Amino acid sequence: MLKIKKYAAIDIGSNAMRLLITNIVEEKGKATIFNKSSLIRVPVRLGQDSFTKGEISEESKLRMIDSMKAFYLLMKVNKVERYMACATSAMREADNGQQIVEQIFEEAGIKISIIDGEKEASIIASSDLKYFLKTSTNVMYIDVGGGSTEFTIFSDGVQVASQSFRNGTVRLLNDMVTKAVWKDMEIWLKENTKDLKDLVVVGSGGNINKIFKMSSKAQDKPLTYSYLVQQYNRLREMTYDERISELGLNPDRADVIIPALRIYSNAMKWSNAKQIYVPKIGVSDGIVKAIYYDNVKLDYQTI
Secondary structure, three states: OEEEEEEEEEEEOOOOEEEEEEEEEEEOOOOOEEEEEEEEEEOOOHHHHHHHHOOOOHHHHHHHHHHHHHHHHHHHHOOOOEEEEEEOHHHHHOOOHHHHHHHHHHHHOOOEEEOOHHHHHHHHHOOOHHHHHHHOOEEEEEEEOOOOEEEEEEEOOEEEEEEEEOOOHHHHHOOOOOHHHHHHHHHHHHHHHOOOOOOEEEEEOHHHHHHHHHHOOOOOOOEEHHHHHHHHHHHHHOOHHHHHHOOOOOOOOOOOHHHHHHHHHHHHHHOOOOEEEOOOOOHHHHHHHHHHHOOOOOOOEEO
16 A cells, blocks of 8 residues: 655755655555755855855745745645755854754754754765665765755775865855865865775765756766866866856856856875766655664654
């Protein structure tokens, strides 16, 4: 007998906030299917406030509260059973982050968990990353966000190294990433990948997803290191307006996509990786699957 559950995830990032509602299809004797019902993205760039001023501005806070009220109503009318809301580096580093979390709970009824980079990586690892761990000996997962970049390395299906660097797209746009941070990242990557042969890189995040979509490749095919460098140089030569009008990029994507490509391409160069796979995975997908499989300790809510 077919059974359908509805779970949701709210991902509060440094560049945007997302609500993912997923249909979970269960049928006896068959693998569970996760189908995206809807994805709503609100471009509130919290990192711009948090990383440059140390706190979330009043305007951004009010937009957050309105977004959370809307997200709650959308979950309610969609009859979502369980959900979790996670916030990453922008809220983590804002002096008023915890205060805003409490206000959102009072006004919108949504409890937000501010998570660290390690928890974020664990959540994403519970998503479709499992496929690559089964089919490849050495895998490096890279998630580039607005405030930080997370690296997780697996060998023979076991996590062997994990590190979060305060190097993200919004920080780079504001010239807030020092040469020392880049050097630390380079040293860490070279040291932790030097003995790994045929390293498979898996990338997640809105920017690498957009680059992949622009390539028109089949979902199971990888992008090459040379392709990323080529796109990096191409996009840098275009103006911000041209990236929007000619490539159809969202205004809040047209600027951060370049620093994202810089991070991904450097990471591949320093780890000697030739290809990067871009499955549709991320914090939102990971939250839904982590709630369902109960393999990461999450403080999920019910509607």
